[in-house]
């Protein structure tokens with residue numbers, strides 16, 4: 344396998360941004376029903392529309408040849424995909440992929456963290472919006488907090504590093520819980536990140552009303568736990584990162600709505616049905632599954648991938664009221 348693009352400095356979009364990062368949704372199914380993410384009753388894509396393991400591998404190989412170095416597996420919930428451990432092991436072997444991570448709700452991690460780490464997973468982001476059992480259950484509709492806490496312990500024991508905890512702040516559900524989540528960094532080396540809620544399709548009305556800006560979250564934390572000291576972080580990170588005095592871990596704010604970071608975005612997303620989504624918050628996508636199943640050659644797929652990446656839009660249009668309509672977050676993966 345050649346890495347021509349990598350040696351030429353990687354693939355770039357029409358604005359010159361280097362595309363280095365691919366998020367791959369392994370399924371649109373999830374074992375939770377977070378109120379701000381998806382409706383409780385929801386229709387999933389028929390199985391035959393979901394990419395097979397081999398198709399996923401082919402598209403990741405193509406991406407790596409074009410210069411992608413980092414792959415993050417997501418969902419739906421990635422850990423509910425059949426033979427996830429074997430698939431992770433195969434993805435970890437793709438030449439050129441230097442960093443393999445996963446975003447998960449952590450529910451199945453107690454059992455899976457070690458086999459995933461053995462298979463080549465390097466690090467993990469666990470979504471956790473509250474440390475209060477009742478509130479966690481209310482937000483996730485189906486979740487049991489202890490499963491996630493056991494999952495975090497298993498991830499630590501398996502050597503997955505860093506462990507990032509992502510919390511979406513939702514007014515009326517968990518805006519006060521940010522203090523307890525931030526307090527975790529005093530005793531644990533976690534990177535806890537607070538994410539501004541973004542609006543999508545049928546859930547956009549709720550999401551817009553329950554949106555909490557990062558500035559409000561930060562002052563709530565500072566009022567309770569003292570000043571946040573900004574940290575200089577090397578490399579690209581969508582989170583602005585801070586530390587509480589004496590803390591072992593860090594705090595971050597991902598402020599996609601109030602302080603967009605589109606200028607630095609070098610990320611593409613592959614949906615579980617094989618569409619390359621060019622911007623999280625825009626509906627522009629390129630269908631790679633159809634050519635793949637219609638017998639396109641490997642080179643043709645690579646050219647389609649490269650051409651789609653080139654078309655990546657400059658950024659989202661939330662400030663002008665442009666909201667993605669065709670998919671909700673669980674169908675993209677975050």
Ligand code: SAM
Pocket residue numbers: 373377379380417418419420421446447448449468469470471509510511538539540541542543550672673676677
């Ligand atoms: N099931 C996995 C998980 O829970 O991490 C992966 C998929 S989930 C869609 C990825 C992340 O997106 C989660 O952290 C979730 O909280 C977040 N998320 C869902 N809807 C969101 C929204 N409207 N705005 C911001 N983040 C959102």
